[in-house]
Amino acid sequence: MSFVEYEELIKEGDTAIIFLGHGSMFPVQVQRGAQTQTKYGVIRHSAHLIGQPFGSRVTCSKGGWVYVLHPTPELWTLNLPHRTQILYSTDISIITMMLELKPGSVVCESGTGSGSLSHAIIRTVAPTGHLHTVEFHQQRAQKAEEEFREHRVDRWVTVRNQDVCKNGFGVSHVADAVFLDIPSPWEAIGHAKDALKVEGGRLCSFSPCIEQVQRTCQALAEHGFIEVTTLEILLREYNVRTANLPLPDLGGALDPLPVLGEAQFKIGVPLRETVGHTGYLTFASKSLF
Amino acid sequence: MSFVEYEELIKEGDTAIIFLGHGSMFPVQVQRGAQTQTKYGVIRHSAHLIGQPFGSRVTCSKGGWVYVLHPTPELWTLNLPHRTQILYSTDISIITMMLELKPGSVVCESGTGSGSLSHAIIRTVAPTGHLHTVEFHQQRAQKAEEEFREHRVDRWVTVRNQDVCKNGFGVSHVADAVFLDIPSPWEAIGHAKDALKVEGGRLCSFSPCIEQVQRTCQALAEHGFIEVTTLEILLREYNVRTANLPLPDLGGALDPLPVLGEAQFKIGVPLRETVGHTGYLTFASKSLF
Amino acid sequence: MENSVEQPRQQDHLIRDGDFVVLKREDVFKAVQVQRRKKVTFEKQWFFLDNVIGHSYGTTFEVSSGGNLQPKKMMEEITSETKEAGIDNRNIVDDGKSQKLTQDDIKALKDKGIKGEEIVQQLIENSTTFRDKTEFAQDKYIKKKKKKYEAIITVVKPSTRILSIMYYAREPGKINYMRYDTLAQMLTLGNIHAGNKMIVMETCAGLVLGAVMERMGGFGSIIQMYPGGGPVRAATTCFGFPKSFFNSLYEFPLGKVNCLLNGTFSSKALPSESKDSISVEENNGTLLDDLQTSPKEIEENIVEVIENNHPQQETMEVISQEPEYKEHKERGNKKDYIQEFQRKQEQQKKRQIEAATLLNERNADGLIIASRYHPTPLALSLLEFVAPSRPFVVYCHYKEPLVECYTKLRERGGVINLRLSETWLRNYQVLPDRSHPKLMMSGGGGYLLSGITVANDKQKSESCVLELQKTEEPTAKKRKVQESDS
Amino acid sequence: MENSVEQPRQQDHLIRDGDFVVLKREDVFKAVQVQRRKKVTFEKQWFFLDNVIGHSYGTTFEVSSGGNLQPKKMMEEITSETKEAGIDNRNIVDDGKSQKLTQDDIKALKDKGIKGEEIVQQLIENSTTFRDKTEFAQDKYIKKKKKKYEAIITVVKPSTRILSIMYYAREPGKINYMRYDTLAQMLTLGNIHAGNKMIVMETCAGLVLGAVMERMGGFGSIIQMYPGGGPVRAATTCFGFPKSFFNSLYEFPLGKVNCLLNGTFSSKALPSESKDSISVEENNGTLLDDLQTSPKEIEENIVEVIENNHPQQETMEVISQEPEYKEHKERGNKKDYIQEFQRKQEQQKKRQIEAATLLNERNADGLIIASRYHPTPLALSLLEFVAPSRPFVVYCHYKEPLVECYTKLRERGGVINLRLSETWLRNYQVLPDRSHPKLMMSGGGGYLLSGITVANDKQKSESCVLELQKTEEPTAKKRKVQESDS
Structure with a gap:
């Protein structure tokens, strides 16, 4: 497997997602001879995983079973080790579309963070594009590089450990799109402009606080960016349930016994608590003039 | 009728709401001998309205008919002449609850604007409470006073034509609650504190822009208000419709003719466009110390 | 209109012995009655409320040794000092x-x-x-x-705001997951105000009833419809209303609504009808079971149940049955209990006849439904008691039953301006340079169907419905066409 | 994998004759093909596009006398000067x-x-x-x-972003009211990327197909399932994809899906089967009718239909039938038309057999459904062609059919991680001292049901379903209990 290409069978060194049900899952690095402990018992990599097709049901030692899934950037987002706050698929989706990413796009990103967005970008720009990702935190930059190698996507990504606000992206006039998720995006707008192609490109900045957005929009205007728009996207999930509403007993006129009953129907009920805010997304285009 | 008490029959001088259907309606001032033109024909006040019960169906001259409704603050909000941007019932509801208004409450409000919230406040605090409402625009203050008289609620409201930021509410230490809907609410926080009872009370400020909220919250903290919370409420309306989804023709294996059909069901569909923002509501309590 | 009601006293802002109050610690609330030497447990901390008596509502206390509360100057958020x-x-x-x-x-x-x-x-x-x-x-x-490490408690006055937030945060199941802003909408859409004659059908622990009572301020009358053996008013008690508020609060059993509508319910038939009294007794059995378990749960959660020194005993007949039942258990004397129970029952019947009379006038100023039952049969039958040109509001935790209710009400006629809606509520953090919506929000607070009653002449009803459907179609014409296409 | 696809040329940012472009005036878009001396009407203004050729994408033009476009320095918002x-x-x-x-x-x-x-x-x-x-x-x-008073027009390059915003704003009915952010979710949830073998079933004017093609960049293959006589690709054309992108785009009629699943569809049977060819002809009649009316409408709205000088004619077989039909009408020669039509039909059959072969491998890397049909039968049958451990996404304008689809898929088994969701999108005004959400927002952009396929062993299927239901129950346990209580 790699994160940019489906394969049928699980092989040594692959990252696979063990799906336990209930939306509960975790990633494993497949290794000959290795074992993974789950609440349903042990999974033996050599016997249970290697050579099996992705999507198989694996019966664990205690008799319970799990599914082994092919990794995707979306599953990775749900399972990656958090080194920072991460971007989730709802935001990633609109970022990818609004930045007009596709195979062949060259993208600059900062910070790399836990690599949630990075994986999604690489998936979309491969096999002919490239991601330049800048992370100021050294350990995080190293860890990201490791993960990219493990996930066999390292040829489509360059990780740089530097401060984007001071040193930019390390490339000039190559990017179709720039993405910023840093505390002071307004300080990086100049570098972003420089990284974008001469003939223009798209920019996105993600910020949790409105004050960051205000300053970023001002900086974008000062640097001549156009079509500046800010938006917010929230996921609204529904649980599918069978609801039972009892029918009230209003007293049958003739029947002394109460006529009781209930109405049963399938419903999609919103979750009681849901994510109320991730961040504001500001998009802009590099002006031609 | 009055806006604070239901009556059964329509009488001279009443304000009534003519409901045409489709959510389309308008208010009339009932006057002996007067006529009102509608698309369904003429309504003759003496013959069609006076002495009839509210809620009656009135057949107009062209044979079409309308309903005559008893006014309520909520119907008034939908029908009042706009002299300013107004508050709608969704915001009014949460304002009323969060300010803990009830019969007997004394409330200070600025600006009066078109009187949308004022009518709702008066309805709630009558018969033992009072509204002090301050409007800097002279014509608007006059028009509001007129309306309060016409709606027979003038004994529960005092209108003052002054600048609340400079001159306050004209009363001291009497209010259970203060409501601000002005461009610079932070300039009126001191006056609001002064208007509230010595033993404390609640405050609400409505502002469309986040920068106004930021300044207001700062002023509230400086004046020792506590429990400062900002929220936003939006209405999500659904149309009830019968939807028809055709069933796709996947080709019956034995039947050469396509098996066509459709599924029909009742649904509640969200409106395609809806109000996305009215304003931020900031609530606070006057601290005891 | 104004003379029959107790007006707030000058010293109303001071906490008195016997008051119903709400304890607040950070964003957590608990409703209790102030009683001397009574141990209160709140957020895993126990203390006595003796020291709060005489202080102003809104005062903040710290728990000190021996469970004594010491008033404390409200500290500004510690964050402001360490920024x-x-x-x-x-x-x-x-x-x-x-x-x-x-x-x-x-x-x-x-x-x-x-x-x-x-x-x-x-x-x-x-x-x-x-x-x-x-x-x-x-x-x-x-x-x-x-x-x-801190145990700072503020004593606040109960209100619809406080109690609806408290229930929604801690026991949403008891109020059918009705979010507080949804309740706020109901009160406004229902035009609840002093002087109304309201019909309230709720299974929200009495919270909706309490909210309606607060908004009516003791003016007007309320008929509470109840399923089973009697109305539940645990949350209503927490408001600490003056006795006079209960003078014009009536209750009427749902199980007799059809009789009332058929005209088979009569005041003469009632007292002699033994079958009926049996069913009441049975029902009461159920109620007592309910009370045995349900307020127990509440006690462990957010409302301290008052077991003695019950100042509202006279006015809140139904919840007062609970201490009696306990007394009865203690004494183990079933006969005494039955005699006492029958006296109560007579009293209850008298009130029921009064309620029936009020309903039979069919001129209520509004109807509020917020229950765990399917809303359609409730709305269809209870609307019969409402005057024309009055608002009604039906709450349901789910949207689907209200879609059905909407459809059935349209078929029935006599209602206009039907609106199916929910509200969307988001809280904000507003701090210098770091303002944003709160990271978590409620996914849903229930749905409302509201409308206005109008004259529904039986002879015209059929054509009326047809015409209504024509004229009442909401606006988006273009869309409708598209939808029937697809 | 990389050598089969045309790479963007150096001068790709310059507008060329024959390019598919999007005109932008304020927030209004219109898709057209650049052709010399062809009058274009946009926002009640007509002009020629001759002058845009050779300029960069993103250039702004002003309409001057005689409908000529003059390049214009992008002016900053006038408001900034008059604040x-x-x-x-x-x-x-x-x-x-x-x-x-x-x-x-x-x-x-x-x-x-x-x-x-x-x-x-x-x-x-x-x-x-x-x-x-x-x-x-x-x-x-x-x-x-x-x-x-101003007529300033920017020429932008078509993209999923631009075209999906354009369709949603101006012809939402044509794309089943799918909001652009919903499409964005589908592309991500479906893990659309280069090298996939995708099944797409849409009735969104080809917009969803185009978006999938853009994300696949010519790598991999796509089988478009279509109802009626042929796939509609009006919006696909607007993307202006290079010819090579169409080499691995196949289409397969929905009406033959069951045959394929039953094994009654075979390449041998096809050519000789007269009954079948009749039905194709009939179907095509329907298609032609469709094309007669539907692109007409489009022309008046947001997409200029290309009637001649058709550079993609070879690669976009299906939409190319339209000019032929017009030709035929003009010539009035039915026989010629039928001969030409039969040649096309043969070609179509050959492609259909190829598509059938691809589907029969039952190893597609994903499934996207976004149509005006009930999603349940589509999802149930088309999932059969998808490999295990692959994502699928089903769009519907309404929530209710997806609730049913969810239930049926659970019963079927072989799918996990089912999620029913919608997104909520709000735009902001960010200006000094007057930032706030836009005053109007979309009320709904449609619903998505997504999930992942897994191995579905027939012999174990029943116990599997049971266990799945047990383990797959989403989290909120407490709530579930409350719900079955109420």
Whole structure:
């Protein structure tokens, strides 16, 4: 497997997602001879995983079973080790579309963070594009590089450990799109402009606080960016349930016994608590003039 | 009728709401001998309205008919002449609850604007409470006073034509609650504190822009208000419709003719466009110390 | 209209013995009655409320030794004093060694009688990473520590605002998951105000009833429709209304609504009808079971049930059955209990006849439904008691039953301006340079169907419905066409 | 994998003759093909696109005399120059006399050849109330005037972003009211990327197909399932994809899906089977009718249909039937048309057999459904062609059918991680001292049901379903209990 290409069978060194049900899952690095402990018992990599097709049901030692899934950037987002706050698929989706990413796009990103967005970008720009990702935190930059190698996507990504606000992206006039998720995006707008192609490109900045957005929009205007728009996207999930509403007993006129009953129907009920805010997304285009 | 008490029959001088259907309606001032033109024909006040019960169906001259409704603050909000941007019932509801208004409450409000919230406040605090409402625009203050008289609620409201930021509410230490809907609410926080009872009370400020909220919250903290919370409420309306989804023709294996059909069901569909923002509501309590 | 009601007294802002109050710790509420020498448990901390008597509502107390409450000057948020937030967390390496104070140090501080607030401050000062944390992380840290070491309690006056927020946060199942802003909408859409004659059908622990009573301020009348053996009013009690508010509160059993509508319910038939009294007794059995379990649960949660020294005993007949039942259990004397019960039952019947009379006038000023039952049969039958040109509001936790209710009401006729809606509520953090919506929000607070009654002449009803459907179609014409296409 | 696809050329950012482009005026888009001396009508203004050729994408033009476009330096928002907003509108009395310029004055300016932009500036300067208006009112005023007097058009490159926003704003019915952010979710949830073998079933004018093609960049293969006589690809054309992208785009009729699943569809049977060819012809009749009306509508709206000089004719077989049909009508020669049609039909059959082969491998890497049909039968049958451990996404304008689809898929088994969701999108105005969410927002952009396929062993299927239901129950346990109580 790699994160940019489906394969049928699980092989040594692959990252696979063990799906336990209930939306509960975790990633494993497949290794000959290795074992993974789950609440349903042990999974033996050599016997249970290697050579099996992705999507198989694996019966664990205690008799319970799990599914082994092919990794995707979306599953990775749900399972990656958090080194920072991460971007989730709802935001990633609109970022990818609004930045007009596709195979062949060259993208600059900062910070790399836990690599949630990075994986999604690489998936979309491969096999002919490239991601330049800048992370100021050294350990995080190293860890990201490791993960990219493990996930066999390292040829489509360059990780740089530097401060984007001071040193930019390390490339000039190559990017179709720039993405910023840093505390002071307004300080990086100049570098972003420089990284974008001469003939223009798209920019996105993600910020949790409105004050960051205000300053970023001002900086974008000062640097001549156009079509500046800010938006917010929230996921609204529904649980599918069978609801039972009892029918009230209003007293049958003739029947002394109460006529009781209930109405049963399938419903999609919103979750009681849901994510109320991730961040504001500001998009802009590099002006031609 | 009055806006604070239901009556059964329509009488001279009443304000009534003519409901045409489709959510389309308008208010009339009932006057002996007067006529009102509608698309369904003429309504003759003496013959069609006076002495009839509210809620009656009135057949107009062209044979079409309308309903005559008893006014309520909520119907008034939908029908009042706009002299300013107004508050709608969704915001009014949460304002009323969060300010803990009830019969007997004394409330200070600025600006009066078109009187949308004022009518709702008066309805709630009558018969033992009072509204002090301050409007800097002279014509608007006059028009509001007129309306309060016409709606027979003038004994529960005092209108003052002054600048609340400079001159306050004209009363001291009497209010259970203060409501601000002005461009610079932070300039009126001191006056609001002064208007509230010595033993404390609640405050609400409505502002469309986040920068106004930021300044207001700062002023509230400086004046020792506590429990400062900002929220936003939006209405999500659904149309009830019968939807028809055709069933796709996947080709019956034995039947050469396509098996066509459709599924029909009742649904509640969200409106395609809806109000996305009215304003931020900031609530606070006057601290005891 | 004004003379029949107790007006708030001058000293109304002072906490008195016997008052119903709400305790507040951070964002957590609990409703209790103030009683001397009664131990109250709140957020795993016990204390006595004796010392709050005589203080103003809104006063903040700290729990000190022996469970005594000491008034405390309201401290400004500790965050304002320690605002040196890092811009990002690039330099933080989590090695578990960031806190220089040991558990022993902390215990020593506590033993010295250092207050929780000061302990938190010391923890901050001895954290090597606190100043480098982002503000978000700082806030999280402070909140966690504060919760652990401080025990600051504010005594506030109960209100619809406080109680609806309390129930929604802690026992949403008891109020059918009705969010407080949804309740706010109901009160406004229902035009609830002094002087109304309201019909309320709720199974929200009496919270909706209490909210309606608060808005009516003792003016007008309320008929509460109830399923089973009697109305549940645990939350209503928490409002601490004056006795007079209960004079015009009536209750009527749902099980007799059809009789009333058929005209088979009559005041003459009632007292002699033995079958009926049996069913009441049976029902009451159910009620008592309910009370046995349900307020128990409440007690463990957010409402302290009052077992003696019950000032509202006279006015709140139904909930007062509970102490009686307990008395009865204690005494073990079934006959005494039955005699007492029959006296109560007679009284209840008298009130029921009064309620029936009020309903039979069919001129109620509004109808509020918020129950765990399917709303359609309730709305269809109870609307019969409402005057024309009056608002009604039906709550349901789900949208689908209200879609059906909408359809059936349209078929019935006599209603206009039907609106199916929900509200969407988001709270904000507003702080210098770090304002944003709160990270979590409620996914749903229930749905409302509202409308206005109009004259529904039986002879015209059929054509009326047809025409209504024509004229009442909401606006988006273009869309409708598209939908029937697809 | 990389060598089979045309790579973007160096001069790709320059507009060329024959390019598919999108015209933009304020927030309004229109898709057209650049052709010399062809009159284009956009926002009630006509002009020629000759002058845009050779300029960069993103260049802004002004319409000048004779419908010629003149490149124009992008002007900063006029508001930035006139920012002296009143704080409130207390001093504004509307007397209809606030504009000092008369209609004659304005006409004189126009006749002098003064540009629209300058006219607006003069209108502002001659308004006595402009400076006293609130910023909101000022913006409104400027927008109104700008729209009336200026004709500034930007030529942008088509993309999923642009085209999905265009369709949602102007012809939402054609794309089943799918909002652009919903499409964005589908592309991500479906893990659409280069090298996939995708199944796409859409009735969204080909927009969803185009979006999938853009994300696959010509790598991999796509099988488009279509109802009726042929796939509709009006929106796909607007993307202006290179020819090579169409080499691995296949289409397969929905009406033969069951045959394929039953094993009754075979390549041998096809050519000789007369019954089948008749039905194809009939179907094609329907298609032609469709094309006769549906692109007509489009033409009047947002997409200029290309009638001649058709560079993609070879690669976009299906939409190319339309010009042929027109030709046929013009010539009035039915026989020629039928011969030509039969040749096409043979070609179509060959492709259909290829598509059938691809489907029969039952190893597709994903499934996207976005149609006006009930999603349940589509999802149940088309999932059979998908490999295990692959994502699928089903769009529906309504929530209710997806609730049913969810239930049926659970019963079927072989799918996990089912999620029913919608997104909520809000745009913001961010301006100094007046930032807030936009006053209007979309009420709904449709619903998605997504999930992942897994091995579904037939022999174990029953126990599997049971266990799945047990383990797959989403989290909120407490709530579930409450719900089955109520």
